[in-house]
Amino acid sequence: MNGEWGLPSDTQDTFVSFDRVQKSYDGETLVVKDLNLDIGKGEFLTMLGPSGSGKTTCLMMLAGFETATHGEILLDSRPINNIPPHKRGIGMVFQNYALFPHMTVAENLSFPLEVRKIGKSEREAKVMRALDMVQMGDFGGRRPAQLSGGQQQRIALARALVFEPELVLMDEPLGALDKQLRETLQFEITKLAHRLGITVVYVTHDQTEALTMSDRVAVFDDGRIQQLDAPDVLYEQPQNSFVAQFIGENNTLTGRVAEMHADMCVVRLDDGELIDAVPVNVSAVGDRTQVSIRPERVEMNKDRLAPDAHTLKAEVLEFIYMGDIYRTRLRVAGHENFVVKTRNAPDQPRLKPGERIEIGWHPQDCRALDA
Amino acid sequence: MDHRLPPYATTGQRVWFYAFRVICGLIFFFLMAPILVVIPLSFNAQNFFTFTPGMLAFDPDAYSLRHYRDFFTNPDWQQALSNSLKIAPVATLLSVSLGTLAAIGLSQSHVPFKGAIMAVMISPMIVPLIISAAGMYFFYSRVGLQGTYWGVVLAHAALGIPFVIITVTATMVGFDKSLTRAAASLGANPVTTFFRVQMPLILPGVISGGLFAFITSFDEVVVVIFVGSAGQQTLPWQMFTGLREQISPTILAVATILVVVSIALLTVVEVLRRRSERLRGMSPG
Numbered sequence: 001m002n003g004e005w006g007l008p009s010d011t012q013d014t015f016v017s018f019d020r021v022q023k024s025y026d027g028e029t030l031v032v033k034d035l036n037l038d039i040g041k042g043e044f045l046t047m048l049g050p051s052g053s054g055k056t057t058c059l060m061m062l063a064g065f066e067t068a069t070h071g072e073i074l075l076d077s078r079p080i081n082n083i084p085p086h087k088r089g090i091g092m093v094f095q096n097y098a099l100f101p102h103m104t105v106a107e108n109l110s111f112p113l114e115v116r117k118i119g120k121s122e123r124e125a126k127v128m129r130a131l132d133m134v135q136m137g138d139f140g141g142r143r144p145a146q147l148s149g150g151q152q153q154r155i156a157l158a159r160a161l162v163f164e165p166e167l168v169l170m171d172e173p174l175g176a177l178d179k180q181l182r183e184t185l186q187f188e189i190t191k192l193a194h195r196l197g198i199t200v201v202y203v204t205h206d207q208t209e210a211l212t213m214s215d216r217v218a219v220f221d222d223g224r225i226q227q228l229d230a231p232d233v234l235y236e237q238p239q240n241s242f243v244a245q246f247i248g249e250n251n252t253l254t255g256r257v258a259e260m261h262a263d264m265c266v267v268r269l270d271d272g273e274l275i276d277a278v279p280v281n282v283s284a285v286g287d288r289t290q291v292s293i294r295p296e297r298v299e300m301n302k303d304r305l306a307p308d309a310h311t312l313k314a315e316v317l318e319f320i321y322m323g324d325i326y327r328t329r330l331r332v333a334g335h336e337n338f339v340v341k342t343r344n345a346p347d348q349p350r351l352k353p354g355e356r357i358e359i360g361w362h363p364q365d366c367r368a369l370d371a
Numbered sequence: 372m373d374h375r376l377p378p379y380a381t382t383g384q385r386v387w388f389y390a391f392r393v394i395c396g397l398i399f400f401f402l403m404a405p406i407l408v409v410i411p412l413s414f415n416a417q418n419f420f421t422f423t424p425g426m427l428a429f430d431p432d433a434y435s436l437r438h439y440r441d442f443f444t445n446p447d448w449q450q451a452l453s454n455s456l457k458i459a460p461v462a463t464l465l466s467v468s469l470g471t472l473a474a475i476g477l478s479q480s481h482v483p484f485k486g487a488i489m490a491v492m493i494s495p496m497i498v499p500l501i502i503s504a505a506g507m508y509f510f511y512s513r514v515g516l517q518g519t520y521w522g523v524v525l526a527h528a529a530l531g532i533p534f535v536i537i538t539v540t541a542t543m544v545g546f547d548k549s550l551t552r553a554a555a556s557l558g559a560n561p562v563t564t565f566f567r568v569q570m571p572l573i574l575p576g577v578i579s580g581g582l583f584a585f586i587t588s589f590d591e592v593v594v595v596i597f598v599g600s601a602g603q604q605t606l607p608w609q610m611f612t613g614l615r616e617q618i619s620p621t622i623l624a625v626a627t628i629l630v631v632v633s634i635a636l637l638t639v640v641e642v643l644r645r646r647s648e649r650l651r652g653m654s655p656g
Contacts, residue, residue, distance in 0.1 A: 086559055094553060098547065112558050163557065
């Protein structure tokens with residue numbers, strides 16, 4: 001996917017723009033390859049990808065800690081390639097919090113205001129407001145070492161916001177926290193960002209975080225954006241097999257296109273069985289394809305499927321009770337890692353290993369992607 | 372810490388356990404005895420370098436402060452003290468500023484030939500002093516620094532820089548680079564970042580390095596004899612000539628004073644350093 005990722009037509013003005021940006025550290029291999037990305041004012045955009053995919057490099061170029069080898073980065077229509085980091089006025093939250101250990105919490109927050117030569121009384125008022133914003137009003141006199149990880153990250157967030165930047169960058173800010181705290185802070189950060197109307201560029205490798213927090217998610221791999229879409233589109237309509245694999249859990253079956261219609265195709269799996277799928281990036285009969293289907297969209301009750309729908313034979317290998325859901329692992333078309341998730345409800349059967357069943361799905365839930 | 376032997380220790384381990392302590396004690400004795408023996412001798416009432424029978428019998432009359440009185444009244448000694456006090460602080464200041472900058476520069480990842488540069492900077496510590504001194508003598512003569520106050524200061528600064536580089540580099544290892552990035556993202560220019568963020572955090576290393584540099588200059592005798600002239604006769608130089616020309620126990624009094632001052636300086640700096648580390652929350656109280 002080398003396309004240009006512009007803004008959806010119904011959104012706000014462009015605030016940040018990457019224009020054909022490339023980055024290479026050694027002059028040979030490109031870490032970021034031809035990045036074109038527009039971020040709207042007030043948007044919460046997440047850069048998601050495995051490590052080494054170029055997402056952090058993009059963030060660092062935007063912050064000014066790395067320079068683009070080619071191309072231009074625009075902030076509010078101004079090129080910023082030649083502006084040093086300290087003059088960009090971009091707030092930043094780091095994974096390791098990066099609080100100044102020799103200053104108290106209040107002094108940490110006061111620091112960006114002091115370097116901007118803001119008067120003492122105004123400074124104190126802003127610091128207080130920022131601390132209250134993250135529910136840390138009573139902690140101004142503490143030192144960072146006296147705070148827990150979650151508290152430190154709250155302070156780091158307040159410090160990045162206290163000088164009222166319009167753009168805030170977050171580099172895996174919740175990576176070092178435990179799951180529960182992470183979820184609380186995910187919610188707080190999104191709420192705060194929307195309330196203040198700031199633009200946020202958020203980097204993470206945690207796809208749940210990306211889905212729950214963002215307006216749009218840019219999935220990075222191999223130095224390129226593989227797909228840029230709203231979370232639901234990304235999850236339900238992945239454009240290629242990398243995105244399908246990377247976002248959420250995904251079942252993959254391999255085969256060749258057997259029939260091609262306008263918005264539907266039939267795929268002959270490697271063991272000869274036929275299934276229906278939506279052609280996404282296959283173009284002709286005979287193309288190799290990976291079909292992708294989400295575990296929760298697999299249907300085990302034949303009555304709910306269209307009468308002429310193709311079904312597959314499956315053997316139950318494992319049944320795991322997870323409380324809210326059942327997770328059943330099946331052998332399907334020779335693949336042993338085919339997972340089905342069903343809601344824990346009275347009408348759902350609890351299958352036993354060895355049982356033979358028939359599964360199917362609505363054709364629109366199954367996508368034929370690149371092999 | 373538990374220093375007792377575990378119940379399963381073998382005989383060999385038991386023997387080693389005590390032998391180890393004896394060896395450590397001997398090493399300490401070897402290191403400390405020459406320094407400690409000077410202290411009682413400096414209170415000798417006689418003009419001798421040895422313990423008189425009276426001293427050994429703890430006769431109060433055998434002890435006196437006459438050598439200390441001599442140190443504080445003799446113009447030669449006073450001139451030497453004042454020279455030392457004029458040279459050491461300035462040399463320390465130079466060592467600390469240059470050494471700290473060098474350590475920070477050498478801690479950057481993109482500096483080429485880091486190892487080689489480091490080796491050159493550290494070399495005054497490794498090269499035999501007499502060679503440095505001779506080199507400095509010839510070089511300083513050429514550029515007109517030989518026999519001048521600034522010549523001695525520069526020479527001592529060069530000797531002190533390695534200590535500062537080593538101690539500051541050690542603190543830089545623990546310095547989180549994202550702090551300077553954070554400061555930049557908050558709007559601080561590199562100079563502000565250095566003085567408000569980096570400097571306070573590496574201060575313990577800077578202080579220890581400065582202390583070593585000060586003591587180096589204050590104790591140094593070889594280089595100053597080569598590079599200095601009569602006008603820069605420092606305390607150690609005066610002691611050295613004192614030993615040769617007029618064997619006087621005043622040297623012992625001076626030595627005692629220097630030992631006490633060194634210990635006091637070390638203690639003060641260490642206390643300050645620990646206090647600042649605790650304040651920063653970098654080590655548990």
